[in-house]
Amino acid sequence: MAQAPAHHYPTIDPTSFDVVVCGTGLPESVLAAACAAAGKTVLHVDPNPFYGSLYSSVPLPLLLPSFLSPDPSAVPLSPPTSSGDDSHSVVNLHRRNIYSEVETSGAAPGPSRRFTVHLVGPRVLYCADEAVDLLLRSGGNHHVEFKSVEGGSLLFWEGQLYPVPISRESIFRDATLELNDKTVLYRFFKLVKAHIAAASASGDEVGEGEASAKISEDDLDLPFIDYLKKHKLSPKMRAVVLYAIAMADCDQDTDSCEKFLTTKEGIQTIALYSSSIGRFANAEGAFINPMYGHGELPQAFCRCAAVKGALYVLRVQVSAVLMSELFTDIYPNEEVLSRKSAPLYSDDDSDSAE
Incomplete structure (x- = not known):
């Protein structure tokens, strides 16, 4: 499918940030919360329509299109191309599927809040775990509800x-x-x-x-x-x-x-x-x-970051990294890993949260 011209994509305002974090998994969410608490301006984007990435707890209907179905538009990583400016180079990024091939049978049940799928398996935490201490210190415990394992x-x-x-x-x-x-x-x-x-x-x-x-x-x-x-x-x-x-x-x-x-x-x-x-x-x-699945943990840190001014945009992917000449001079052998595919914006999928 042909991609829409860049000028059709909605813009993000402001256009300059101290930190751009891709993906709302638990490590990325903790990083975004820490940067926002330190007074940095943060843009946090995720290609999915929900928070948590692979740490999510999602309704079953969202599991198939988001994680299991291969993306036919995915192509191998393109070599670095010129941006038209000798002082910059562009590295195009493409999203990789978790599984090379998936076979499903039957129809997924309709949307329901009665159960969710934990993408990395059900987890419990020690009450004195470091993650719990971090939630208490950061204030993230105000955004997540726990229950005791009876x-x-x-x-x-x-x-x-x-x-x-x-x-x-x-x-x-x-x-x-x-x-x-x-x-x-x-x-x-x-x-x-x-x-x-x-x-x-x-x-x-x-x-x-x-x-x-x-x-x-x-x-x-x-x-x-x-x-x-x-x-x-x-x-x-x-x-x-x-x-x-x-x-x-x-x-x-x-x-x-x-x-x-x-x-x-x-x-x-x-x-x-x-x-x-x-x-x-x-x-x-x-x-x-x-109480509502371990997907609540990254969301708690995302809410902490949003309270401190971080900007969240879901259904958005990073399509390329623009590298300045200064960066390539300092890190001449730096490699950029392929993590994302699709354009930075889409016509009807831009979403902002908190």
Whole structure:
């Protein structure tokens, strides 16, 4: 399809910005919010009719045209061309599809607010996660609503689901655990708590008792599963610690695991888990998730940026990068990656938000 002449495209006013950010995914949204908070003028564009890019939570009807269907107009990256001015060169950009070929069957349901598709899978956050801290510091928490993951973590063991104990009281109240398991698990958590307290204290404040509570460097470098075996945790208790609390994502008890947790990494995650429990009055467990999907996270930072004066334009793509002679002199070997296709503006798809 022939592209409309450039003079038919609606213009963006103002025409000069300190920062232009392409795509409204989570990293780009955090960057835009930070730049706007620092007093920079920001233009934030996205080729989609919604915020979030690949971090979005979208209705199913939007999934097909936006992400899955290949774009027949996409062509390979064109070589740099002259802008008609010897002091500038133009690098044309074209959008790449996520999948080279997609096959679909059936009809998508009509628009509905009853469910959305999480493009990168459902996610939960520790209450003390760095992302939550960033939301609190930036004010983004005012633009997103969270809910607690009810019941805490569950462990699937020998065909049944078991609640994961999160405190001394829950350990000894758990009727599914043997008395020996309860005692060993409690002693292990007590040891980890003492190590975390000793490690967080400054060097001048560490006494002999606190220093002796710290886990040795040799043990911290061990695979975490070996350290758990060293403290005689049963297979079920090791599974609780490794997968329900430390969140290991592969079987730590086999040689086929690509990434073995070290004791240091495992204890860091246990510390995060422990500090997450009870952090918020309306979240009893360690985990929370955005009520309307994790696509709310980039939108929260976009709203923060908009409050600080950032300009948002959806359904807009960057078609080319204009490089000055000064830039090419400083970065003679700089490569520009192909990220976008289609013109910078379209006749009927320009949209401004906030």
